[in-house]
Amino acid sequence: MxxxxxxxxxxxxxxxxxxxxxxHVDAARAATMIDLVDRExxxxxxxATLVKDHDHRPVFDSAFEVFFARRGTAAAVDDPATDxxxxxxxxxxxxxxAGAQGQGGRSGRGGSGSMSSVSPEQLQExxxxxxxxxxxEDLREVAQHAVELxxxxxxxxxxxxxxxxxxxxxxLDVEGLRHKLSAASAGSTPDSAWxxxxxxxxxxxxxxxxxxxxxKEIRERLVADRGASSxxxxxxxxxxxxxxxxxxxxxxxxxxxxALRPLARKLATRLARRRRRRRRGPVDLRHTVRRSLSTxxxxxxxxxxxxxxxxxxxxxxxxxxxxxxxxARFTLHMVYAIASQFSKVRSFVFIDxxxxxxxxxxxxxxxxxxxxxxxxxxxxxAFDGHSDYGRALxxxxxRFGRDINRRSVVIILGDARNNxxxxxxxxxxxxxxxxxxxxxxxxxxxxxxxSGDSVIAQYAPYLTKIVECRSLRQLEAFVGxxx
Amino acid sequence: xxxxxxxxxxxQRLGLDEVPAPQFAxxxxxxxxxxxxxxxxxxxxxxxxxxADRLAKPVLVExxxxxxxxxxxxxxxxxxxxxxxxxxxYEGLDESKALYEWNYRKQLLRIQAGxxxxxxxxxxxxxxxxxxxxxxxxxxxxEAIRATHPVVLLIDExxxxxxxxxxxxLEILSEYQVSIPELGTVRATQIPMVFLTSxxxxxxxxxxxxxxxxxxxGYPDVERxxxxxxxxxxxxxxxxxxxIARVVRSLRDLDLKKHPSVSETLDWARTLxxxxxxxxxxxxxxxxxxxxxxxxxxxxxxxxxxxGRRSS
Numbered sequence: 063m064x065x066x067x068x069x070x071x072x073x074x075x076x077x078x079x080x081x082x083x084x085x086h087v088d089a090a091r092a093a094t095m096i097d098l099v100d101r102e103x104x105x106x107x108x109x110a111t112l113v114k115d116h117d118h119r120p121v122f123d124s125a126f127e128v129f130f131a132r133r134g135t136a137a138a139v140d141d142p143a144t145d146x147x148x149x150x151x152x153x154x155x156x157x158x159x160a161g162a163q164g165q166g167g168r169s170g171r172g173g174s175g176s177m178s179s180v181s182p183e184q185l186q187e188x189x190x191x192x193x194x195x196x197x198x199e200d201l202r203e204v205a206q207h208a209v210e211l212x213x214x215x216x217x218x219x220x221x222x223x224x225x226x227x228x229x230x231x232x233x234l235d236v237e238g239l240r241h242k243l244s245a246a247s248a249g250s251t252p253d254s255a256w257x258x259x260x261x262x263x264x265x266x267x268x269x270x271x272x273x274x275x276x277x278k279e280i281r282e283r284l285v286a287d288r289g290a291s292s293x294x295x296x297x298x299x300x301x302x303x304x305x306x307x308x309x310x311x312x313x314x315x316x317x318x319x320x321a322l323r324p325l326a327r328k329l330a331t332r333l334a335r336r337r338r339r340r341r342r343g344p345v346d347l348r349h350t351v352r353r354s355l356s357t358x359x360x361x362x363x364x365x366x367x368x369x370x371x372x373x374x375x376x377x378x379x380x381x382x383x384x385x386x387x388x389x390a391r392f393t394l395h396m397v398y399a400i401a402s403q404f405s406k407v408r409s410f411v412f413i414d415x416x417x418x419x420x421x422x423x424x425x426x427x428x429x430x431x432x433x434x435x436x437x438x439x440x441x442x443x444a445f446d447g448h449s450d451y452g453r454a455l456x457x458x459x460x461r462f463g464r465d466i467n468r469r470s471v472v473i474i475l476g477d478a479r480n481n482x483x484x485x486x487x488x489x490x491x492x493x494x495x496x497x498x499x500x501x502x503x504x505x506x507x508x509x510x511x512x513s514g515d516s517v518i519a520q521y522a523p524y525l526t527k528i529v530e531c532r533s534l535r536q537l538e539a540f541v542g543x544x545x
Numbered sequence: 546x547x548x549x550x551x552x553x554x555x556x557q558r559l560g561l562d563e564v565p566a567p568q569f570a571x572x573x574x575x576x577x578x579x580x581x582x583x584x585x586x587x588x589x590x591x592x593x594x595x596x597a598d599r600l601a602k603p604v605l606v607e608x609x610x611x612x613x614x615x616x617x618x619x620x621x622x623x624x625x626x627x628x629x630x631x632x633x634x635y636e637g638l639d640e641s642k643a644l645y646e647w648n649y650r651k652q653l654l655r656i657q658a659g660x661x662x663x664x665x666x667x668x669x670x671x672x673x674x675x676x677x678x679x680x681x682x683x684x685x686x687x688e689a690i691r692a693t694h695p696v697v698l699l700i701d702e703x704x705x706x707x708x709x710x711x712x713x714x715l716e717i718l719s720e721y722q723v724s725i726p727e728l729g730t731v732r733a734t735q736i737p738m739v740f741l742t743s744x745x746x747x748x749x750x751x752x753x754x755x756x757x758x759x760x761x762x763g764y765p766d767v768e769r770x771x772x773x774x775x776x777x778x779x780x781x782x783x784x785x786x787x788x789i790a791r792v793v794r795s796l797r798d799l800d801l802k803k804h805p806s807v808s809e810t811l812d813w814a815r816t817l818x819x820x821x822x823x824x825x826x827x828x829x830x831x832x833x834x835x836x837x838x839x840x841x842x843x844x845x846x847x848x849x850x851x852x853g854r855r856s857s
Contacts, residue, residue: 082755088600091551095599096572096592103572106592111600114754116607116745116761255851256830260791263798324745331747428802 063093066290070129073294074112077121078301085112101130117302117321127281128294180207182233189234193243193268198275205275208234215283226280231273240269303535307389308477308505315388321534322392323430326399329538333403343367373405374471374498376544379458381476382442383413383449389505390475391433392534396541397473398429403544405469411436412454415444416461451478451517452486459489466496471544474502478511478518485517491524499526503540507532552736555601559721559732568598568625568738583776584613584620585769593760594621603718603739605703605754608762610744611806617762618699618740627695627738632685634705643713644723645687648680655680676727686714687723689737696737703753704743711750714741718756765807767794773807778814788825789814796837799850805837813837827851 067090071081088111096103105126113122180188185207192200209215212233215226247261284293302321305314349365357363378397380390394409401407401423408420417440422432444453455474466472472493494500502525504511504518512519522528531537556564569575575591586594594617597604606614622629632643640646652675659671683691689698700714717723721733741757743749765773770790774781789810797804805813813836822829831848838844 080751082751084755088602088758091600092596095596102588103592106572106589107596109589110593110596110604110758110760114605114757114759119761255827256792256795256825257788259851260788260795263795264791266798328747 063098064090066129067093069291070108070125071112073125073129073291074122076295077125078304079113079118079121081112085114088112104130120317121301125294127278128285129290180211182211185211185234189239189272190242193239193272194246201271201275202279205272205279208276209279209283215280215287227273227277230276230280234276236269236272239272240265243268303538304533306532307392307534308386308532310388318388318392318534322395325534325538326396326429329396329542330400330402333400333542373403374544375406375467375469376404376408377466377470377472377497378407378409379416379455379472379474380409380411381413381449381451381454382411382436382440383447385449385479386475386477386505387437389503389531391436393473393475393503393531393537393541394423394436395429395433396537398423398432400541401429408465410458410462411440411442412449412457413442413447414450414453415442416454416457417441418462448481449476449479450483451476451480452484452489455489455493456486459492463492463496466493468496468498470497472497472500473544474500475505476502477504477506477516478502478521479515480517482515485520487520487524490521494524494526500524501526501540502528503531503537504528505532506530551600551602555721555736559734559736561734565736569595571595578624579617579620582620582623584616585765585772585776586617587762587765587769590617590760590762593758597738597740597758600758601736603741603757604760605741605743605749605757606760606762607743607745609764609804609806611808612762612764613807614740614742614762615699615701618697618742621738621740622697622699625695625697625738627697628692629697629699630685630689630692631699631701633701634703636705636707638706638710640713642684643686643710644684645725646682646684647676648682652680678728681725681728686717687731689739690717690721690723690731690733692737693734695735698737698739700739700741702744703741704746704749708750711753715752715756718753764794764797764804767791770794770807770810774811774814777811778818780818781814782823785817785823785825786814789817792825792830793837796847799846801838801843801846802840803838803843809837809839 092107192204212230243265302317346365346367353363354361426432572591572595723731767790771786774786
């Protein structure tokens with residue numbers, strides 16, 4: 063057990079979770095106090111001792127599934143007296159022929175033996191029954207058969223299993239199932255919008271459960287095939303803050319959206335507290351002298367003026383063309399979430415034309431909502447709908463250049479991929495001369511800069527700083543430093 | 546595996562004569578004993594509570610508002626027959642409100658009394674005298690440590706205090722002791738159960754998290770919420786409870802500013818019972834929506850989502 067636990071914790075650390083020595087000890091102690099046969103108890107015990115942030119839970123869960131797959135714990139429990147359970151051994155089926163198992167692929171399951179295949183029709187029927195009366199055991203059995211029948215797992219391939227999941231779900235005709243379930247529940251529920259809605263969510267939940275069961279089944283087979291540590295690397299999910307915004311999958315994008323709001327809120331609270339508690343302003347001479355009268359003119363008790371740090375005025379100019387749109391959305395959301403830290407925030411978006419969108423944010427107290435409206439309402443296409451930084455910046459300088467002063471901080475967002483148009487770096491030089499600072503946030507990794515049609519080098523000499531900003535964590539750090 | 550029992554270890558450090566017996570034999574016992582107090586726990590909650598007791602560690606409970614974080618501590622206190630000592634945190638909470646304070650008025654009186662009676666006490670004797678336990682006003686944390694009977698310490702909404710104030714808690718959480726410069730160190734005479742709750746409005750420090758077990762209480766699933774309604778709302782039928790639980794879950798699926806919490810679900814269930822409803826119709830539901838949702842924009846979203854769809 064200790065061995066598996068150490069491997070498991072190494073994996074958590076590799077995925078970015080901060081697990082300290084104390085927590086490792088706690089987990090090991092907790093494991094001695096619970097019934098190891100029950101996976102859910104073990105999961106609860108380990109999560110209570112190792113995971114101290116709810117956002118880290120998905121990472122923990124996916125690693126847990128890999129390391130403590132059903133067969134894995136069974137083996138560890140078989141012989142709890144010895145600590146020397148070889149981790150490689152435990153991840154294979156406990157009963158005999160561990161070597162041969164991996165080769166079998168389709169004949170997969172070791173102990174449960176007589177899993178001879180069922181026909182697709184039978185399977186559909188079993189699936190339907192499992193969905194309707196929904197006991198977890200039925201569902202698991204269906205998942206086992208489904209994976210057996212459709213996933214066609216190739217032993218030894220270094221994949222995370224997403225493809226197998228997709229193949230199984232497609233063959234099971236999950237979309238059809240969803241329709242059938244909706245139809246069935248619509249027939250039996252009363253004609254009230256509430257009940258209908260509740261029934262719909264019910265169907266969604268059931269389908270999600272099925273998906274999870276199949277995913278789990280596939281993962282268990284992969285663990286049996288390749289061993290836990292190796293599989294863990296393939297399925298490792300980054301923390302939401304660390305996901306690369308430019309290359310996020312649709313799923314990861316949803317996670318990002320979800321992580322953004324609490325992150326922005328926490329940042330706002332932190333900054334507000336910092337401002338309130340920040341060190342005092344300069345010495346208030348009049349007040350100090352007045353106080354000194356009671357000590358015979360000796361200024362013992364210094365009085366200070368209230369702090370007046372000048373709040374900067376933020377001007378965001380964001381490229382919202384396809385490639386960087388989501389990055390721009392996140393940044394605008396983040397900046398507006400802490401808008402109270404600035405004297406004023408104005409925002410502009412462009413593709414090859416430029417439009418001011420400040421009003422959208424003024425209308426609504428929820429930055430997320432305003433950001434969602436940008437795409438529909440901003441007028442940003444002048445010609446062909448390909449980013450043209452030179453044009454947009456020239457446009458900005460002619461129309462709004464006179465509003466820039468020494469208190470303005472200009473932030474330009476984009477990958478500087480100019481589609482081989484003119485870069486017009488003199489516009490940025492002009493901004494730099496008038497503004498307090500000009501930052502450029504680039505969502506591409508540094509190594510890609512200046513490759514292809516990226517013209518960031520032409521602007522670079524006139525920028526206060528170019529910041530590589532690929533994940534929410536980097537973005538949060540940058541926005542936090544602004545205030 | 547030779548691991549020293551953490552309770553034994555802690556008892557030794559505190560200098561106790563005998564190791565206080567753990568409250569629960571296993572997680573299943575936690576479930577049953579909390580159920581007797583009308584608190585329905587999930588496996589996670591039961592596990593964390595059980596481990597907190599066994600490992601003699603505080604539990605940090607996080608989750609959305611109104612999901613039963615504070616209620617958990619209260620239920621555990623009732624179930625174990627312990628006294629609940631509660632420290633409500635707020636911004637600006639300091640040592641003198643959380644730990645202890647010298648009763649300086651009483652100290653002044655003592656000094657004056659000494660002077661008038663002509664008591665020729667030396668300064669040293671006087672100092673010893675006025676910094677004795679008699680002049681100490683214990684605040685919740687010290688009170689919990691000094692208690693000789695079993696206590697459950699609840700530190701509520703710990704995310705409201707400043708980062709600096711958090712440090713005050715560290716000594717108690719890891720060592721179960723309080724250091725008072727004039728008196729020395731006060732050690733616990735038993736092992737109190739400690740719960741900290743947080744709404745996650747800010748990130749708590751690593752130091753604090755490391756000293757605690759962690760439990761996230763989210764919204765319950767339909768079955769548990771139904772059972773909660775049944776146990777807490779008198780006069781509700783199983784069918785209605787089930788319906789309520791399902792509707793509430795469907796609302797939590799929407800993108801709202803504030804999702805309905807368990808306590809709001811209970812309020813809603815009570816309202817429907819009082820109104821004599823046996824099932825949820827559209828009109829009654831629409832009329833009582835403000836009990837579940839606390840923002841006008843949320844109410845509008847839900848109405849659009851539900852009734853807009855039907856008319857189309």
